[in-house]
Amino acid sequence: MSIEELSNKGIDSFVNNFVSFISKKAPEFCIAQYKKHEMKLNKGLPEYIKANYQRCAYVRTLLKRDRPTELDKIYEPLQFKIDDDILKEGEIKSSISTDLHRTIISGYAGNGKTIFLKKIYKELIDSQVNFYPIFFELRNISSGTQTLLDCIYESIVTYSDSFTQKQFTYGLKKG
Structure with missing residues (x-):
């Protein structure tokens, strides 16, 4: 056997061992990393x-002020106008949620x-999307320096005092 053949055999052996090691360890590592990062957001x-x-x-209506009504029972689909184009609700939902x-x-x-936005939020939760949708109404902004x-x-x-500013920032960065 020549030196070149021995050298190639050594490289082949190294590559085979390396690939074998990676194929065994990578899934475990990836799963561990996923669980670690998932926990950052799942707390809170x-x-x-x-x-x-x-x-x-549930929403309050003018007709039933005393008790909330199920949104799905009263919801009427909307149409949207962008410039001169009329878009159906499904197109807007897809643009936002998908x-x-x-x-x-x-x-x-x-x-x-x-x-409409409450309906989208509810549908996102029902369809178990792989991100956390946040529903916040701008009318809830209080005056001040916030x-x-x-x-x-x-x-x-307000709903989860165990949720930290660090988790919030992390979630925003991850989308």
Whole structure:
């Protein structure tokens, strides 16, 4: 056997051993990392999601002021206008929930913006998406020196005091 053949055999042996090692250890490492990062957000956010889901699943109406009504029973689909194009509700939902596009929905008071967003929030939770949706109404911003992110964080902590600012920042960075 020549020196070149021995050298190639050594490289082949090294590569085979390396690939074998990686194929055995990588799945364990990846699963451990996933669980570690999943725990960062799972401490606190599920309580918020559950409480906020209940807030979005029921709404008060002018006809039934004394008790909340189930949103699904009274909801009427909307149409949206962007420039001269009329979009169906499903297209907007897909843009927001599947493609995660940032979207601004504007309109006159009483046009159904909040109800529509509550419906999307509820549907996201029902379909068990792989991210944590946050539903925050801008009308809940109190006057003062707090930023929007501070207000959103405070709304989460209201439901789960174990949720930390570090977890919140981590979640924002991860989307």
